Amino acid sequence: MIWMTLLLVVLVLAALWASMTTALLRAALGLALTSALLAVVMFSMGATLAAVMELSVCAGLISVVLVSVTSLTQRRPLKEALANRRSRLRRYWPLPLVLIAVGVALSFVHAPVEIALRVPAGDGDVRTVLWSLRQLDLFGQILILLAGVFGVLVLFRKEAKHDD
Amino acid sequence: MTIEIPQSFWLYFTFFALLLVDGLWCMLATHNLVRILIGLEILMKSVTFFLIVAGYLSGRMALAQALVITVIVIEVVVVVVVAGVILGFFRKHDSLDVENTRSMKG
Amino acid sequence: MSHLLLLVPFLAVVVLNLLPKRARGAALWVSFGVLGLEAAAAFVERFSSIDSSAFTWLESVFGFRLAADHLSGLAMLCAGIVGMVALLVARRTLKDAGEKFFFANLVLVALVGINGIAMVRDLFSLYVFVEVTAIATFILITASRSGAASRGEQVFEGAWKYIILSVVASVLMLTSIGFFLLSAGDITFDAVKTALGAPGSLTWVAMALFLCGLFVKGGLVPFHGWLADAYTAAPAPVSVFMAGIVTKASGIFALLRIVSSTMGSALPGREILLVVGALTIVVGAFLALGQSNMKRMLAYSSVSQMGYIVLALGGDLNLGILAAGLHFFNHAISKSQLFANAAAIEEQLGTLNMDEMGGIGARMPVTAGTTAVATLSIAGLPPLAGFWSKLLIVLALWNAKEYGFAAVAILASLVTLAYFLSLQRRVFFGKTHPKWAHVKEAAPGLLVPVVALALITIALGVGFPFALRVLLGGGA
Numbered sequence: 001m002i003w004m005t006l007l008l009v010v011l012v013l014a015a016l017w018a019s020m021t022t023a024l025l026r027a028a029l030g031l032a033l034t035s036a037l038l039a040v041v042m043f044s045m046g047a048t049l050a051a052v053m054e055l056s057v058c059a060g061l062i063s064v065v066l067v068s069v070t071s072l073t074q075r076r077p078l079k080e081a082l083a084n085r086r087s088r089l090r091r092y093w094p095l096p097l098v099l100i101a102v103g104v105a106l107s108f109v110h111a112p113v114e115i116a117l118r119v120p121a122g123d124g125d126v127r128t129v130l131w132s133l134r135q136l137d138l139f140g141q142i143l144i145l146l147a148g149v150f151g152v153l154v155l156f157r158k159e160a161k162h163d164d
Numbered sequence: 165m166t167i168e169i170p171q172s173f174w175l176y177f178t179f180f181a182l183l184l185v186d187g188l189w190c191m192l193a194t195h196n197l198v199r200i201l202i203g204l205e206i207l208m209k210s211v212t213f214f215l216i217v218a219g220y221l222s223g224r225m226a227l228a229q230a231l232v233i234t235v236i237v238i239e240v241v242v243v244v245v246v247a248g249v250i251l252g253f254f255r256k257h258d259s260l261d262v263e264n265t266r267s268m269k270g
Numbered sequence: 271m272s273h274l275l276l277l278v279p280f281l282a283v284v285v286l287n288l289l290p291k292r293a294r295g296a297a298l299w300v301s302f303g304v305l306g307l308e309a310a311a312a313f314v315e316r317f318s319s320i321d322s323s324a325f326t327w328l329e330s331v332f333g334f335r336l337a338a339d340h341l342s343g344l345a346m347l348c349a350g351i352v353g354m355v356a357l358l359v360a361r362r363t364l365k366d367a368g369e370k371f372f373f374a375n376l377v378l379v380a381l382v383g384i385n386g387i388a389m390v391r392d393l394f395s396l397y398v399f400v401e402v403t404a405i406a407t408f409i410l411i412t413a414s415r416s417g418a419a420s421r422g423e424q425v426f427e428g429a430w431k432y433i434i435l436s437v438v439a440s441v442l443m444l445t446s447i448g449f450f451l452l453s454a455g456d457i458t459f460d461a462v463k464t465a466l467g468a469p470g471s472l473t474w475v476a477m478a479l480f481l482c483g484l485f486v487k488g489g490l491v492p493f494h495g496w497l498a499d500a501y502t503a504a505p506a507p508v509s510v511f512m513a514g515i516v517t518k519a520s521g522i523f524a525l526l527r528i529v530s531s532t533m534g535s536a537l538p539g540r541e542i543l544l545v546v547g548a549l550t551i552v553v554g555a556f557l558a559l560g561q562s563n564m565k566r567m568l569a570y571s572s573v574s575q576m577g578y579i580v581l582a583l584g585g586d587l588n589l590g591i592l593a594a595g596l597h598f599f600n601h602a603i604s605k606s607q608l609f610a611n612a613a614a615i616e617e618q619l620g621t622l623n624m625d626e627m628g629g630i631g632a633r634m635p636v637t638a639g640t641t642a643v644a645t646l647s648i649a650g651l652p653p654l655a656g657f658w659s660k661l662l663i664v665l666a667l668w669n670a671k672e673y674g675f676a677a678v679a680i681l682a683s684l685v686t687l688a689y690f691l692s693l694q695r696r697v698f699f700g701k702t703h704p705k706w707a708h709v710k711e712a713a714p715g716l717l718v719p720v721v722a723l724a725l726i727t728i729a730l731g732v733g734f735p736f737a738l739r740v741l742l743g744g745g746a
Contacts, residue, residue: 012179012183015183016186018206019186019189019199019202024196024199035209041213047220050233053236054236057236058236062240065243066243069201069250069251070198073250092189092193095189102181106181125226130229152245155245155251155252156248
């Protein structure tokens with residue numbers, strides 16, 4: 001339990017760093033770190049398959065996308081960035097305090113929570129659940145990927161025209 | 165048939181809430197499009213964490229994992245499409261500042 | 271049968287993309303045909319009995335279970351009709367062949383999403399299909415460059431607000447699903463219904479979160495900020511499709527489905543629905559009153575009318591669902607028609623600013639006449655279709671002894687009438703501005719769908735008792 005709590009504290013710190021650091025590139029890396037830590041949390045809770053997905057897709061693929069977007073759009077002169085840094089600090093300094101306040105406030109809550117317990121061991125394997133019970137979601141995934149492909153095609157076609 | 169697990173639920177819930185607040189703040193306190201996207205991602209992380217916790221505490225981890233896998237796929241597509249739109253915006257305005265778009269009123 | 275409704279549009283998209291480039295001009299018509307089948311399928315009664323006979327092989331191949339009932343039929347009918355209208359508008363207003371092709375494809379993808387929303391029996395699958403629809407629509411808004419000059423920067427802002435709030439809504443729904451996993455142990459509608467019947471506040475927290483997510487998707491009042499921007503940003507055919515069915519299916523229909531299949535008749539959630547509904551009606555109506563862009567006025571009018579549906583769900587349960595379903599249909603027909611009218615006006619005049627218009631009625635009589643039918647129907651004037659659904663809504667509230675809310679519903683109709691009369695006066699009546707002296711009526715391709723929709727409104731209004739039985743299968 002203590003290790004889990006520590007892990008979660010580090011997870012929140014990584015997310016905090018991702019949202020507060022000045023350079024976008026570092027923010028993207030912070031997000032990747034958050035994802036990786038979340039994957040570790042998932043793994044230690046027994047969600048192996050989801051942890052692998054999180055690690056490869058979120059910490060991997062999404063970070064690649066974010067890093068390439070940042071590097072493609074990084075053209076700001078240094079002076080402007082420094083000026084911006086000060087105003088950023090003004091907008092972000094309350095965040096750690098707010099987080100601590102929320103954490104302390106919630107640590108006093110001990111209301112009983114009623115949790116339904118299904119038939120013990122009636123849950124089965126994740127692959128069985130995914131492929132036999134959640135087929136409709138898989139179909140939805142295929143559709144979303146299809147829509148995503150259209151999105152990429154459409155957006156890139158637009159870029160090509162724009163450059164002419 | 166219910167059991168009570170107050171202690172660990174509130175511990176996990178606290179961390180879920182922290183991630184949620186962090187993501188929301190990150191989205192709302194900035195004008196930078198990429199940073200808004202990162203805030204959204206942190207929000208999605210918090211929800212992913214919560215779903216796994218829910219599966220862990222209720223003993224339905226397989227179901228929770230199946231849901232999380234679908235959520236991750238959806239998340240990727242959203243990020244890719246939004247990133248494409250951000251690039252389009254940047255090519256047009258040479259800026260990532262969302263304030264450049266505040267033209268509509270009421 | 272219900273499986274086919276998901277598979278046929280999906281396969282149509284696949285086939286369309288396998289076609290050689292030359293044959294892609296047919297995409298709009300293929301899509302049109304699929305939507306026609308969809309609308310026809312809505313009239314096939316008793317999906318379940320068909321499932322058990324001729325189509326069992328489908329169910330043996332695909333493990334998922336779907337449940338189509340009369341409510342699903344209603345959504346499909348609306349989706350089919352609105353989609354066909356949007357395609358006809360697209361044929362006239364989108365200039366580029368590639369754009370038309372993408373439009374036809376993405377409408378089909380969104381259609382699968384809508385069909386999924388109409389037929390799922392589980393909260394998470396509902397979320398997945400809502401997301402399919404949202405992503406397809408988001409790409410539709412950003413994709414098109416037709417008329418981009420007049421829409422300008424709005425395209426980005428509308429699309430951006432739409433996708434950001436869409437993700438926020440997803441976060442709300444997924445949190446709610448997590449709570450349900452804890453408190454109900456499962457996320458099927460049946461499990462949720464059982465859990466809501468049992469004591470315990472966690473389930474109601476979860477329900478409230480899910481409803482909030484749907485309120486965002488449906489553009490109801492505390493969360494209505496994105497809707498007018500997105501509708502205005504979208505190209506003409508996309509705004510027809512969005513206003514007609516997308517927002518309704520992913521926000522309002524999902525709400526209708528959840529209220530009808532998980533909450534019992536004694537709703538602790540009823541107060542939320544009543545308050546949000548009344549607030550939405552009033553705020554939407556007054557915002558509409560202050561607009562000078564035609565599409566923005568129509569968008570806020572949509573917000574206000576969605577409030578009526580939510581309000582109806584807060585009333586007497588059985589009558590409320592009937593009234594909500596009917597208003598859903600009426601509004602899908604009338605509002606998609608009004609957006610098609612707006613497309614015709616934009617096409618002919620090149621602007622949507624109502625302050626610059628005036629006296630166009632004489633130049634565009636068909637557009638003026640059909641607009642009058644749709645606006646009067648939405649305002650609730652007898653004997654048009656909108657009158658009957660509003661009457662049922664007021665009755666549902668009256669039966670539940672919510673006299674105050676019934677009064678709000680009636681009084682807000684007057685505001686609706688006010689802003690629509692203002693629209694008529696500013697656009698169609700008065701002396702023709704010299705600038706528009708040579709404006710011609712829109713092309714027949716744009717007039718056919720609006721006339722058809724106006725005829726549906728009139729026919730439904732006149733033949734109401736019969737139509738009710740066909741639509742919701744009350745007697746049959």
